[in-house]
Amino acid sequence: MPPHDETSPVGPPAGSVRRPPPARAAGSGGGGGRPDPRRPDPRAARRGGDRGRTTAARTDGGATVSARPPAGRKGKPTGKKGKRTAKQKRRRIYKVLASLVVGGLVLLGVFVGVVYANTTVPSLDDVSQAQTTIVYYSDGTTEMARLGSENRVAVTLDQVSEPARDAILAAENRNFYDDPGISITGIARAAWNNLTGGSTQGGSTITQQYVKNTLLTADQTFSRKFQELFLAVKLDNNYSKDEILEGYLNTIYFGRGAYGIQAAAQTYFGVDASALTAQQGAVLAVLVRSPSAYDPANNPEGAQDRWGLVLDGMVEQGWLSSGDRSASTYPEVLPVTGSSLGIPEGPEGLIVYQALAELETKLGKSQDDIASAGYRITTTVNPTYQQAAVETVNSVMADQPDTLRQALVAVDPRTGGVLAYYGGPSGTGLDYANNPRPPGSSFKPYVMATALEQGISISSRRDGSSPQTFPDRPDQPVRNSGGASCGDCTLVQAMTRSLNTTFYGLAYDVGAENVRATALAAMGLGDTWQGTSSPVFNGRKILADPDSDGVGGSIGIGQYAVRPIDQAVGFATLANGGVLHATHYVAQVTDSEGGVVIAPETTVDAGNQVIPADVASDTTLSTEGVAEYSRRSLDDDRPVASKTGTQGQQDSTVNSTDAWMVGYTPSISTAVWMGSDDNSAIQNASGGPIFGSGLPGQIWQEFMDRVLDGTPVEELPTEQLIDGDTGNSVPEVTTEAPRTTTQAPQTTTEAPVTTTEAPPATTEAPPTTTAAPPTTAPPATTSSAGPPGLLPTTTR
Structure with a gap:
């Protein structure tokens, strides 16, 4: 007798009372006799339905309950043995995909956690920011030169006027003090564009910009954006918003060789960052996105249009009143005067070289490092004496x-x-x-x-x-x-x-x-x-x-x-x-x-x-x-x-x-x-x-x-x-040799003779007959008294 099919629904209907089966008839069980109704019918197994499935019957209160194979679509049985329905296939695929997605998310979560945990954010104090080294005369206030590959003067946040800070925030990141350091939509857009071959750029917060400016390259690649994401989040977790904003304001390039808001304030307006007005701050805020394109000297119309948008953004945020906005006029911007970087072109440049050479020895640093270290160098050179020397x-x-x-x-x-x-x-x-x-x-x-x-x-x-x-x-x-x-x-x-x-x-x-x-x-x-x-x-x-x-x-x-x-x-x-x-x-x-x-x-x-x-x-x-x-x-x-x-x-x-x-x-x-x-x-x-x-x-x-x-x-x-x-x-x-009023010059001679040859005689110019110093006049023919008993020489 074939084995019992464990997949057949042989149990009683839900809610029914199971009763004990009737006693078996005498002589039943082996060889001949009447078949036991509880045993599967081998013939039924060979009829339609799934192979290996049988129709089993049991008595339940005198009734016979049949267990039929599952029906296919529209109540029809399924196909041949080993085949599955399309619905079953789809369910199986969905289960596999769901498992892969869940597994991928788990792996991604583990990966993100590991990468985040191992992402090191350097101290903001250690972030290298080349600053302008300023050289002063001996009074400590009169500037002789500004040095460095970048015109940068770092300031603390409280040394930047609040209106100027608000203007930068209005232009670049209005939710800076509330965001987690990154822009999710910006990162997603950048990722999608990268995958689909579109533009790789995406919206960046101030924190992300700061990371890019100081810790990463400016390349618009997915890998760089990925690094930027982790660094920005961790930077936001490790430092206060004020600390990040201060560092950011000291690293932005504003054009005209000015790095940082202090250098920009001096370059464009001739004032310190602490004195910037909302209107002046808006001019600088426009430059952050594209310093050359929006320099008012290059594009006055475009610069003023975006300047107005920045002020409008300040009004929307409640950082500028509507009345002040209406009364705002575009501030006067200093003309472009060329780079103020490097060694001065005049005589003072030679003093700067000497000072740098001296510091190179004393500090053990290269002159390039000294020039970009933000030092304040006070020289021994008296400004009045130097002016007298040059003018004389x-x-x-x-x-x-x-x-x-x-x-x-x-x-x-x-x-x-x-x-x-x-x-x-x-x-x-x-x-x-x-x-x-x-x-x-x-x-x-x-x-x-x-x-x-x-x-x-x-x-x-x-x-x-x-x-x-x-x-x-x-x-x-x-x-x-x-x-x-x-x-x-x-x-x-x-x-x-x-x-x-x-x-x-x-x-x-x-x-x-x-x-x-x-x-x-x-x-x-x-x-x-x-x-x-x-x-x-x-x-x-x-x-x-x-x-x-x-x-x-x-x-x-x-x-x-x-x-x-x-x-x-x-x-x-x-x-x-x-x-x-x-x-x-x-x-x-x-x-x-x-x-x-x-x-x-x-x-x-x-x-x-x-x-x-x-x-x-x-x-x-x-x-x-x-x-x-x-x-x-x-x-x-x-x-x-x-x-x-x-x-x-x-x-x-x-x-x-x-x-x-x-x-x-x-x-x-x-x-x-x-x-x-x-x-x-x-x-x-x-x-x-x-x-x-x-x-x-x-x-x-x-x-x-x-x-x-x-x-x-x-x-x-x-x-x-x-x-x-x-x-x-x-x-x-x-x-005393007689003096002459003129002396014809000889032809060009070579530099000093050696000790084996006749050395050149040293000569001195003759004294003049008046107290006025001789300038262009030839030696005087008259003599003047020298020390007692001596006559003056003809040259002195």
């Missing part, structure tokens, strides 16, 4: 040949701070104040100081006759300028008259290397050139022959090159009693919030006694007569120590290539240099040679008088301190 150079050189080049550097002897710095008219051109050139006779004070240290006094008498030969150049005689000669002169007299033979011989006697050591100490220099504006010098030995590195007696008459800044510093050391303070351009540095980066008290060192005080004093005393002798005395007969210098060849004519005037009072040391780019002969507008007391002397004198005007008169040494060897007295023989 421009005034004196107004009618002079444009091939002439000038440099002026002023240093505070008491601190080492640079007070004024003019290295040329271009802030990005060659820095002549940092360019080594032969100093000529302006180097002689270092020879004097070396002699004093060896016990030779300033009253020592030396042979100043001309010409003379010396053991290190027996076939190349040294001559005094203009043929001047003095057989028995004190060193003071020789300094005043700038006698070459005296100081060449003195340098030879005391040792050229010793003179070099004295000068390097006074100038605060090492052994080799580093960081000059002329790369050809970098790495070479300072104050030595550029070819052999040798040092000879020519150092005594200034053959070896130094920079104008070095001369200003070296003379400042003498002015300060032999104490050298490290030269610096930076007085202090703070960050954008006022935090101290470099304190003022750390920029001035304690000083180093590099020259004995009595040596410095007597060296100063020996140079106090030069200014008067050269007709370059300061106003009110203010005491001043100085030295002129002229470098060039002299045979029958004078061919000067470099001219100097260097001098100091106790409070300021100033060096002035003049020359050319190709080391050719320099001439004034009249065609005459330029001497140290000529155009350079005029610039030095006018600058010193201008910056010292109204300041207390400071005394210089008046008594000799070192009573050393006075030398052997020899009969005094003084001769």
Whole structure:
């Protein structure tokens, strides 16, 4: 008998009372006899309906209940065995899809949870925001330059006016303070567009924009939007709305090189962000979406149309009254003046370069990093002194040949701070104040100081006759300028008259290397050139022959090159009693919030006694007569120590290539240099040679008088301190070559001769017959009295 089909409905009808079956008839059960009605009929199983299904019957209260196979559509039985209805198939598909969707959602939920948990939002304090570094003059308020690849000045939220904040919110995200940091509709739209090949952009909240601006790229891709979503949500959960809005306002680009609302307020309206009106704020709010397209200078009509929409949005939000909206007029916007970024184009640009180079060493950062760090750099440069330097150079050189080049550097002897710095008219051109050139006779004070240290006094008498030969150049005689000669002169007299033979011989006697050591100490220099504006010098030995590195007696008459800044510093050391303070351009540095980066008290060192005080004093005393002798005395007969210098060849004519005037009072040391780019002969507008007391002397004198005007008169040494060897007295023989009214210039000469060749004689411009400084006039033919018993030289 076939097995019982467990799928057949064999149970009694619901609600019926099951009764026990009747007793089986005798003989029933096996082989023949009457079939048991409770057993399935094998024949019924072979009739229609589902295979394997049978019709079973049971008695229930005498009635027979049949169990029939399920009917198909319209009551018909299903098809062949193993087939299912279409409805069953659809149900099965739906179940599978539902399972996949549920599983996918579960997996997506797990994925989202894991990604969210592992998404790290950096501290807003650590988010890199390049800010504008501002360089100030010594007063801390007068701006010299704004630096950086971005014009950005970070401010706190309370430093942005409320109307300006409302305008930005009205334009970009009116529900900012209520949203979860993201726009669901915007993200969905972006995702759908990405899947269907449409535009990838979608609406972004301020939080999303901030994430994009600071933490992500601006690429409109789905993956970037996905990152933006998680970061924005987590940023919104980790920080307050005010913190996010503050960061956002400091990162927006408003056009015209302005990053952040503070820079934008200054660029477009010349005010701080705290002073922005609703109308001005609306102008800036329009720029957020497209700075160039809606700059009022480029698109005034479009800019004003959108400006009105922003104000309308403010009214809708209750942030601006209808009356104020009606009374609103488009504010005046500053014209486009070009980028205010980077190094200034004028002379101050060279100061900025020097300050950045100094900070690069002190802070251990690159100049690019410093320029974009938002620092507030206060320099040592006095704005009044700097203005005087630039105006004096421009005034004196107004009618002079444009091939002439000038440099002026002023240093505070008491601190080492640079007070004024003019290295040329271009802030990005060659820095002549940092360019080594032969100093000529302006180097002689270092020879004097070396002699004093060896016990030779300033009253020592030396042979100043001309010409003379010396053991290190027996076939190349040294001559005094203009043929001047003095057989028995004190060193003071020789300094005043700038006698070459005296100081060449003195340098030879005391040792050229010793003179070099004295000068390097006074100038605060090492052994080799580093960081000059002329790369050809970098790495070479300072104050030595550029070819052999040798040092000879020519150092005594200034053959070896130094920079104008070095001369200003070296003379400042003498002015300060032999104490050298490290030269610096930076007085202090703070960050954008006022935090101290470099304190003022750390920029001035304690000083180093590099020259004995009595040596410095007597060296100063020996140079106090030069200014008067050269007709370059300061106003009110203010005491001043100085030295002129002229470098060039002299045979029958004078061919000067470099001219100097260097001098100091106790409070300021100033060096002035003049020359050319190709080391050719320099001439004034009249065609005459330029001497140290000529155009350079005029610039030095006018600058010193201008910056010292109204300041207390400071005394210089008046008594000799070192009573050393006075030398052997020899009969005094003084001769003076006749002066001529004009001197024809020679052809172009090469830069400094080596010690193996005849060194060029240093020459000085002749004093004029009047107190007025010489400018374009040729040397005067009349003489003026010099120190007792001496005649003035023809050049000074």
